Each structure stands twice: as structure tokens, then as C-alpha cells.
Amino acid sequence: MTETIRNRRIETLYPATEIAARNAALAEEIRRAGFVEDVLVVAVLKGSFVFAADLIRALYFAGISPEVDFMSLSSYRAGTTSSGVVTVIRDIETAVAGRNVLVVDDILESGRTLAFARQTIAERGAARVGVAVLLDKPGKRAAAIEADFVGFVCPDRFVVGYGMDAAHAFRELPYIGYVVDGG
Ligand code: IMP
Ligand code: MG
Numbered sequence: 001m002t003e004t005i006r007n008r009r010i011e012t013l014y015p016a017t018e019i020a021a022r023n024a025a026l027a028e029e030i031r032r033a034g035f036v037e038d039v040l041v042v043a044v045l046k047g048s049f050v051f052a053a054d055l056i057r058a059l060y061f062a063g064i065s066p067e068v069d070f071m072s073l074s075s076y077r078a079g080t081t082s083s084g085v086v087t088v089i090r091d092i093e094t095a096v097a098g099r100n101v102l103v104v105d106d107i108l109e110s111g112r113t114l115a116f117a118r119q120t121i122a123e124r125g126a127a128r129v130g131v132a133v134l135l136d137k138p139g140k141r142a143a144a145i146e147a148d149f150v151g152f153v154c155p156d157r158f159v160v161g162y163g164m165d166a167a168h169a170f171r172e173l174p175y176i177g178y179v180v181d182g183g
Pocket of ligand 2: 046
């Protein structure tokens with residue numbers, strides 16, 4: 001399906017129903033992997049906020065009772081490639097030592113953002129750090145990191161919706177789509 005919003009044509013990649021089903025399956029994978037007791041979800045803002053909101057409710061239905069905190073990271077970009085410098089804009093307020101931490105983000109692309117987040121939390125003494133991403137774009141990896149839990153392996157397109165933006169727009173879309181070139 002294609003629709004025009006803010007004069008851009010958005011082609012659907014993953015409809016809302018498909019995302020919901022995948023979230024339920026992901027929560028089961030997370031439970032089977034042993035993230036059951038003393039779980040702290042760390043959502044990496046801003047892009048993951050919709051995914052994290054749905055995933056924690058899927059975790060509830062999988063019988064997991066996590067705490068939730070938020071971390072805002074910035075990876076400086078020159079043009080379309082990130083420089084590799086990641087800084088903390090807003091840190092979590094929760095202690096992670098000895099806990100099972102699940103880092104949640106929207107997209108794993110170069111991997112620099114998540115490599116930084118995972119290392120930062122591991123250095124603070126987490127018992128275990130798992131990484132859950134909604135989308136994996138494996139072709140663009142620059143850092144040595146793979147996610148433990150992946151919603152969808154995504155084609156190499158600039159995607160929007162379900163929390164993800166293009167120049168601050170389109171976060172409200174209930175589905176994941178991509179902006180059609182020239183649209
Ligand atoms: P990286 O893995 O450090 O390169 O950073 C991935 C981050 O870049 C994601 O968390 C998003 O915030 C952003 N990003 C990468 N690809 C896209 C896209 O297709 N649409 C929207 N944001 C993206
Ligand atoms: Mg992000």
C-alpha cells in the first residue's frame with residue numbers, strides 16, 4: 001500500500017498487524033533466552049519509543065515483569081555516514097549492576113550506537129546485556145555487533161513510521177514504510 005503524507009509517498013514495508021505478531025514472538029524468544037528475573041529494559045531514544053512501548057506489553061504477556069528506563073544517545077553524522085562518535089544526551093537513572101539488561105533500539109545499521117550502549121552498560125556491571133532491535137540492516141555494519149533479538153531483517157531503504165523519522169516527521173505512522181524516491 002502507498003499513501004501520501006506531507007507530500008511524500010510512503011510505501012508500506014511492514015503493516016501494523018505483522019509488527020504486532022512479531023513483537024509477541026520476540027517476547028517469547030526473549031523469555032526462552034533467559035531474560036525472566038530482574039530484567040531492566042533500556043530503550044534508546046528517540047526512535048525506539050513506540051517499539052519499546054509495544055515490546056514491554058508483549059513481555060507482560062510472555063510473563064516477564066521488567067523495569068524500564070531510557071537513554072538518549074547521539075551519533076554525529078556527516079552527510080549519511082556517522083562519524084563513530086557517540087555521546088550520551090540523557091543517561092538512565094537506574095543501577096544495572098547484577099541485572100539482566102535488555103537494550104532496545106529501532107534500527108541496527110552501522111552498529112556504532114548499540115555497540116556504545118552495550119559496552120557502557122556492560123562496564124557498569126550488568127549480569128547480562130541483550131540487544132533487541134526492531135530492524136536489522138546487515139549490509140551497513142561498521143562496528144562488531146549483532147543483535148540478540150531482531151524483529152525484521154530490513155532491506156537497505158530509509159524507513160519511517162512506528163517511531164522512526166525522516167527529519168522529525170512520520171513517527172506517528174502505525175506501520176513501517178519507506179519514502180518513495182522522488183515522491
Ligand atoms: P547506527 O547503527 O549507529 O548506524 O545507528 C542506527 C540509528 O540511525 C538508528 O537507531 C536510527 O535512529 C538511525 N537510522 C538508521 N537508519 C534509519 C532509517 O532508515 N530511518 C530512520 N532512522 C534510521
Ligand atoms: Mg536511534
